[in-house]
Amino acid sequence: xxxxxxxxxxxxxxxxxxxxxxxxxxxxxxxxxxxxxxxxxxxxxxxxxxxxxxxxxxxxxxxxxxxxxxxxxxxxxxx
Amino acid sequence: xxxxxxxxxxxxxxxxxxxxxxxxxxxxxxxxxxxxxxxxxxxxxxxxxxxxxxxxxxxxxxxxxxxxxxxxxxxxxxxxxxxxxxxxxxxxxxxxxxxxxxxxxxxxxxxxxxxxxxxxxxxxxxxxxxxxxxxxxxxxxxxxxxxxxxxxxxxxxxxxxxxxxxxxxxxxxxxxxxxxxxxxxxxxxxxxxxxxxxxxxxxxxxxxxxxxxxxxxxxxxxxxxxxxxxx
Numbered sequence: 001x002x003x004x005x006x007x008x009x010x011x012x013x014x015x016x017x018x019x020x021x022x023x024x025x026x027x028x029x030x031x032x033x034x035x036x037x038x039x040x041x042x043x044x045x046x047x048x049x050x051x052x053x054x055x056x057x058x059x060x061x062x063x064x065x066x067x068x069x070x071x072x073x074x075x076x077x078x079x
Numbered sequence: 080x081x082x083x084x085x086x087x088x089x090x091x092x093x094x095x096x097x098x099x100x101x102x103x104x105x106x107x108x109x110x111x112x113x114x115x116x117x118x119x120x121x122x123x124x125x126x127x128x129x130x131x132x133x134x135x136x137x138x139x140x141x142x143x144x145x146x147x148x149x150x151x152x153x154x155x156x157x158x159x160x161x162x163x164x165x166x167x168x169x170x171x172x173x174x175x176x177x178x179x180x181x182x183x184x185x186x187x188x189x190x191x192x193x194x195x196x197x198x199x200x201x202x203x204x205x206x207x208x209x210x211x212x213x214x215x216x217x218x219x220x221x222x223x224x225x226x227x228x229x230x231x232x233x234x235x236x237x238x239x240x241x242x243x244x245x246x247x248x249x250x251x252x253x254x255x256x257x258x259x260x261x262x263x264x265x266x267x268x269x270x271x272x273x274x275x276x277x278x279x280x281x282x283x284x285x286x287x288x289x290x291x292x293x294x295x296x297x298x299x300x301x302x303x304x305x306x307x308x309x310x
Contacts, residue, residue: 003130010126014119022112029105032115040122052131057122 006049013039030068037061087128094124140234143208145259148272151205155264158203164269166278166305167288173279177203177268186288186308207279226251226280236273242281247307249289251277254300270294274303281305 101117104110162178176190179201187197190204230240238255253273260271269275274294282289289305
């Protein structure tokens, strides 16, 4: 039940986030991905869906998030 | 060759569609919102793949626990057990150690399943059928199951369940238990089935070894008392 709920609400939220940010005229991919990552973890903590193994998807999203954060920090430092 | 279930195939299909959307929108159309949507679709597809296919139904879990308790009650009765059960976990698995003669003074560091004599004291060691209650040392608490999560949500065994700790004494309160209460030897040695589950789950959660002291039924609630002891 929780897995079904999670798998249903996750793409729904993603759709709304992308539409919302697109409507606001946001054009940076890293902003989109950061918000998508945040939504994933918020939903994961609330619903706590069962997983076959460790949450590899969450780890991947977190790695991607930190990659973009690092790029952003480096761009601030070297500009 | 590994066979894919329909769920996995659907999840992978969604993820591949998301990848195509991402590549097309990022490289050809050069639209960032569409590329983000592609990644969102990939994540959603992979989330479906990562979802386990079979989650044991509540009824099956409850039935297996009830059968376990009936068998345990019969074994305790036939062995004329006089000791109080020790709830602990070894190598991540919950373990129930029941001294046969009297209350154990020292807690054995390990115990093989079945009947075993440790330090001159005979013990009955059992691994209760409690899927998902494994605890690994060093992991965060999110891997431990809370008492109410298991008893109320997973197997609908009670209306509510909670515990309080005061010093070395842990008191579990299980209101409106829906699992059978044992009138036999179990109620004295290990506690009835709801108390037994509470002992295992609390032991896993606080990462301590517990000794069952007593249980009583009061105002529609089963109240089980345990003592925290160090190994």
